[in-house]
Amino acid sequence: MASTVRVDLDGNEVKAMTICMIGAGGFIGSHLCEKILSETSHKVLAVDVYNDKIKHLLEPQTKQWVERIQFHRINIKHDSRLEGLIKMADLTINLAAICTPADYNTRPLDTIYSNFIDALPVVKYCSENNKRLIHFSTCEVYGKTIGSFLPKDSPLREDPQFYLLSEDASPCIFGPIEKQRWSYACAKQLIERLVYAEGAENGLEFTIVRPFNWIGPRMDFIPGIDGPSEGVPRVLACFSNNLLRGEPLKLVDGGESQRTFVYIKDAIEAVLLMIENPARANGHIFNVGNPHNEVTVKQLAEMMAEVYSKVSGEPALEQPTIDVSSKEFYGEGYDDSDKRIPDMTIINRQLGWNPKTSLWDLLESTLTYQHRTYAEAIKQATAKPVASS
Numbered sequence: 138m139a140s141t142v143r144v145d146l147d148g149n150e151v152k153a154m155t156i157c158m159i160g161a162g163g164f165i166g167s168h169l170c171e172k173i174l175s176e177t178s179h180k181v182l183a184v185d186v187y188n189d190k191i192k193h194l195l196e197p198q199t200k201q202w203v204e205r206i207q208f209h210r211i212n213i214k215h216d217s218r219l220e221g222l223i224k225m226a227d228l229t230i231n232l233a234a235i236c237t238p239a240d241y242n243t244r245p246l247d248t249i250y251s252n253f254i255d256a257l258p259v260v261k262y263c264s265e266n267n268k269r270l271i272h273f274s275t276c277e278v279y280g281k282t283i284g285s286f287l288p289k290d291s292p293l294r295e296d297p298q299f300y301l302l303s304e305d306a307s308p309c310i311f312g313p314i315e316k317q318r319w320s321y322a323c324a325k326q327l328i329e330r331l332v333y334a335e336g337a338e339n340g341l342e343f344t345i346v347r348p349f350n351w352i353g354p355r356m357d358f359i360p361g362i363d364g365p366s367e368g369v370p371r372v373l374a375c376f377s378n379n380l381l382r383g384e385p386l387k388l389v390d391g392g393e394s395q396r397t398f399v400y401i402k403d404a405i406e407a408v409l410l411m412i413e414n415p416a417r418a419n420g421h422i423f424n425v426g427n428p429h430n431e432v433t434v435k436q437l438a439e440m441m442a443e444v445y446s447k448v449s450g451e452p453a454l455e456q457p458t459i460d461v462s463s464k465e466f467y468g469e470g471y472d473d474s475d476k477r478i479p480d481m482t483i484i485n486r487q488l489g490w491n492p493k494t495s496l497w498d499l500l501e502s503t504l505t506y507q508h509r510t511y512a513e514a515i516k517q518a519t520a521k522p523v524a525s526s
């Protein structure tokens with residue numbers, strides 16, 4: 138238990154609080170639970186349908202914080218216990234969502250329900266009970282950049298005005314309805330507007346987080362090992378799976394899209410600042426990303442192949458990448474964000490937060506974890522059965 142008094146950015150003592158964390162069993166939730174338990178005195182009411190990624194925090198051996206975390210196996214779609222937990226807490230953090238692109242065009246109804254309809258009661262209970270809410274949205278609400286509509290060789294594409302994504306200035310640009318990829322972004326945009334409107338009309342104290350590709354250990358699953366064989370996780374887990382199996386990394390439509398990746402441990406620092414500085418965080422929408430870690434997906438694949446070879450001791454792949462069409466990989470209705478650079482002005486001003494970890498360093502620690510966690514299991518799963526004599 139953290140014994141020292143915690144102070145906020147203005148030098149005031151931070152009192153211990155109870156946090157209702159919905160989606161606590163996921164990638165971000167597991168890191169946030171770890172951080173809160175190890176560095177603060179806050180209590181966590183952890184809500185999720187799964188708890189595999191936080192099992193290590195719930196076991197009796199982790200005595201030092203066993204009193205400060207309670208797991209509630211609840212599906213927020215239909216469970217009357219949810220309002221009671223929100224009432225018991227000082228703050229609710231909602232992370233629950235379907236948030237893997239392979240689902241957006243293939244399960245658009247589930248995606249829209251999960252990201253909009255299922256989040257509605259959470260917003261309502263917080264508003265009615267005067268409880269603070271930190272709601273997780275996404276950088277996908279920006280959609281495509283303005284620059285993506287300029288001719289390929291236009292010099293204006295280099296001008297930040299045409300690509301920088303700013304919370305209070307950039308438009309949200311999605312593709313047509315038949316491109317169902319945007320079902321997720323659109324649902325997230327509408328729930329952001331609802332949260333914002335609850336703030337404006339009913340005084341809800343809220344913060345909205347827009348994560349820009351947070352990556353690190355425990356992200357998603359490795360198909361056929363701790364997730365379905367035919368499942369398609371987000372890019373970090375897809376490429377990890379390819380590397381663990383010694384097969385080429387698949388570049389969707391040539392891997393030309395650009396992303397900025399931030400290390401989960403850096404990003405979690407930003408969330409803790411939001412939790413403990415309500416006066417600076419309430420009423421704001423925050424980009425949380427690392428503008429210095431920009432690569433194309435192709436460059437990401439090449440870097441991951443190099444880092445993996447270093448940390449695993451396996452020889453580099455002869456053919457590290459292969460191209461695949463988005464239709465073949467994701468199916469009909471896929472579309473993509475071209476480029477994602479977060480404007481950091483607001484988070485710098487309000488919370489003084491900046492990410493620290495370079496892409497190489499974060500890949501080194503993440504791929505070390507992937508190798509340690511999965512290499513043996515993959516070896517066993519792919520071993521040929523010995524012929525019986």
Ligand SMILES: NC(=O)c1ccc[n+]([C@@H]2O[C@H](COP(=O)([O-])OP(=O)(O)OC[C@H]3O[C@@H](n4cnc5c(N)ncnc54)[C@H](O)[C@@H]3O)[C@@H](O)[C@H]2O)c1
Nearest residue numbers: 160162163164165185186212213233234236275348350351
């Ligand atoms: N990881 C990123 O880079 C990233 C980027 C943008 C946005 N986000 C947003 O952050 C949030 C968390 O993302 P993550 O990467 O940890 O995803 P995740 O899939 O690992 O975690 C989501 C968790 O929510 C739980 N959940 C979903 N529906 C539920 C329900 N009906 N009832 C109870 N629990 C439910 C899931 O079981 C899962 O454990 C999501 O809202 C996502 O849209 C994440």
Ligand SMILES: O=c1ccn([C@@H]2O[C@H](COP(=O)(O)OP(=O)(O)O[C@H]3OC[C@@H](O)[C@H](O)[C@H]3O)[C@@H](O)[C@H]2O)c(=O)[nH]1
Nearest residue numbers: 236238275277350370371372375387388389394434473
């Ligand atoms: O094997 C793969 C997987 C993915 N990709 C590409 O890699 C890029 C990144 O893909 P990801 O699966 O990580 O997902 P995206 O960055 O497109 O969206 C994510 O962004 C923010 C969050 O809201 C969500 O977690 C998710 O929607 C895309 O261009 C995708 O087409 C590959 O080229 N090969």
